[in-house]
Amino acid sequence: MAHFDDKRRQFLQFAAFGTAAAAWPGFALAEMAKMTNAPSSAFKPDVEIELTARAGAVSIKPGAATRVFQYQGKLLKGPASTLTEMPGYLGPTLNLVHGQKVRIIFYNELTEPTVAHWHGLHVPQKMDGHPMYAINRGERYVYEFEVKNPAGTNWYHAHTHEMTATQVYQGLAGLITITDEQEQKLELPSSEYDLPIVIQDRRFTSDNQLLYLQHGMQERIRGFLGDTILINGQIDRIIPVKTRAYRLRLFNGSNSRIYKLGWEDGTPLTAIGTDGALLEKPETFPYIMLAPAERVELWVDFSGREPGSDLVLHSLEYHGVMPRMGGGMRGGRGMMRDGLGQGSKFPLVKFHIAGKASESPQLPPVLSKFKRLTHRDVANPDKPIQIGLSMMHMSPELNHRSFEMLAVAEGEKIPVNTIQKIKIVQEDHAMRGRRGMGGGDGRGEGGRRGGGMGMMMSMAHPIHLHGQQFQILSRLIQDQHGSGYETVKDGFINSGWKDTVLVMPGEEVTIIKPFQDYTGLYLYHCHNLEHEDMGMMRNFLVS
Known part of the structure; x- marks a missing residue:
């Protein structure tokens, strides 16, 4: 029966594509044959990964495990550093190199359709994760592409029609890092000094299960706001650091919450990268706005701080992002029946100065060269x-x-x-x-x-x-x-x-x-x- 359903789904897709072909200039009937989506014999991957979406359970709060959706990865070919496991429910980080040819064999073991989007990557349409390519339980989809992006921080996530919010909320997201020769010459902080910071907000039931959209249409219009902040899938995260410079890759993985990033002591933030690439040169800001899906890379130097001290990154107060809706929302901060309003001030993550370092790299005055478009x-x-x-x-x-x-x-x-x-x-x-x-x-x-x-x-x-x-x-x-x-x-x-x-x-x-x-x-x-x-x-x- 499953085989019949799969063939029927493919037939319906072919029919839809055939109907649309006249309206799509350049649409070739050969594309329909590719819907079987077998690995291409002409594509010679440098990296090959099995990636599976499945249900699981992880320990997030004391007590019962939390039921989640998860990406699980297995490296079939390529450097051992290609996959880095993340704590909690987040998918493995894919560490790629500019110019690599990548094959990802994606399996769906969920009870609902899903598709993976490589957010920020410059790839062919068929490899981009358009919801028309969603696969059902027990099916697979083969992604093949060359990494054309420069060095930077991107991510991947579910992009299923009318189910993106729920699937990402339940855990279907992970980071992608890309390096290239230009970046490697900079000798930026690496290894343990290159830290991912994934910021998400969630709500939990009394038995530790994820809670989503309790308050009807107003909450959907506003967007989901949780009452608990998670960093890299963990609560109350304290990150030990040394008295030296770090590269922080901050990513807003929340459904709708907007963060105003700022240090508790007013120290300016030094940005070295945006969504998909390094900046031309470092830039300093009193705070940085980070909307859902945005990334920012920071150069943070803990050199002058005393061992045993702490530095806390906050989301600072701001106004003006929300509509008024019969008192249910406000033009400044969004009113929350439960938890943190949009634009409220609250702590995100604490960095604990755990020890001294003998040396620290210097911030490069020039980071990258690219054409400024006009x-x-x-x-x-x-x-x-x-x-x-x-x-x-x-x-x-x-x-x-x-x-x-x-x-x-x-x-x-x-x-x-x-x-x-x-x-x-x-x-x-x-x-x-x-x-x-x-x-x-x-x-x-x-x-x-x-x-x-x-x-x-x-x-x-x-x-x-x-x-x-x-x-x-x-x-x-x-x-x-x-x-x-x-x-x-x-x-x-x-x-x-x-x-x-x-x-x-x-x-x-x-x-x-x-x-x-x-x-x-x-x-x-x-x-x-x-x-x-x-x-x-x-x-x-x-x-």
Whole structure:
């Protein structure tokens, strides 16, 4: 019966692709034959990994084990350092090298369909983890790609249609690190001095089981907020360090929580990398905003600190990211019935100075060299592609459309091997300004349109674009006075390569994004995972 169901699913996929073929320029019937997805004899991998999604149980809190979903990896070919196990429920870290050819044989042992997305990597459409390629229990999918990204920190996670939020929440996520020759020459802190810091928020029942979405539609619109912070899958994490420099790879793995990273003693933060690559040179910030899916690499030097002392990294207070919804949410901090509000101040992780080090590396003045993209590089300098963000009638949408698996609007068709200017705008906020709706103070208060559920709401959205990384050209804000924008504006890193950008209420963010090498459907969506599952996702067709 399982074999019959598999053949029936493939037949339905073939039929869907056949129907869509006329609408997809460059779509070849040969793609249908590849749906059997056997390893390619022409692809000679340097690294081969078995990766399995399965149910499990781990000890997170004292008492009963917590039921989770997990990625489990097995290295079949490649350097022994390719896989690093993480504590708790997180999947193994994949440590890759620029230029490597990688084959990942992915197995699904869950009772529900799933698919893996290699977030931030520049790979062919079939290897990107589009939800149309989700596999059922007992099936496998073979991913084959060359690592084209420069040195940086990326990640992988489930990307199943209408199930991404729940599957990631239950544990289907892991880190990807990439190194290259340019990075290796810098002699940055490595091995035990190169620390991953995965930040997630969760809720637990009295018997230690994960608790998700208790409060209905308002909670889905706001996005899930937990009352317990986990670092690398563990609670109350204390990390011992020595009096020397470290490289911290911080990753926001939460469904919707936005962190404002800052040291308890006010020490500035030195950034050396963004979502997918090193910066050109180190940059210093009083705090750093980190939205869901974003990564930042920090150079942290504990040299001047006394052994036995502690340094705590906090999420600091901020305002202006949430809408008002009948008192259930506020324009500044999101009200929580249970736990930590969006924008509250709370500790994340404690670093304990456990001992002295005899020497420490120096911070390089130059980290990487890459081309800074400008208007002169884009194919559409005067006609940017627009991505409009809206929450009309509590329906998260992009350009007033919801996700359809194979749908592509005219404005979503992109010529391959071009560089495009893209403008991301908050349409709800702009419409309030034009129509005089709502309070208009930028805090996200929802102007009513017929009352009840029919309200317009501006809130912060982390927008992620699949495919190649992009660069931020500009940020414009309509009115930052009294909006809360002044509490976050100094924490945006706008100078490096990115794949996710936080767009605040009333803000217009213009990016420049290459669409090179590969054709096909590439997603763009809000990485508030509750919004994504509600349909705040669309396709670009690159052809």
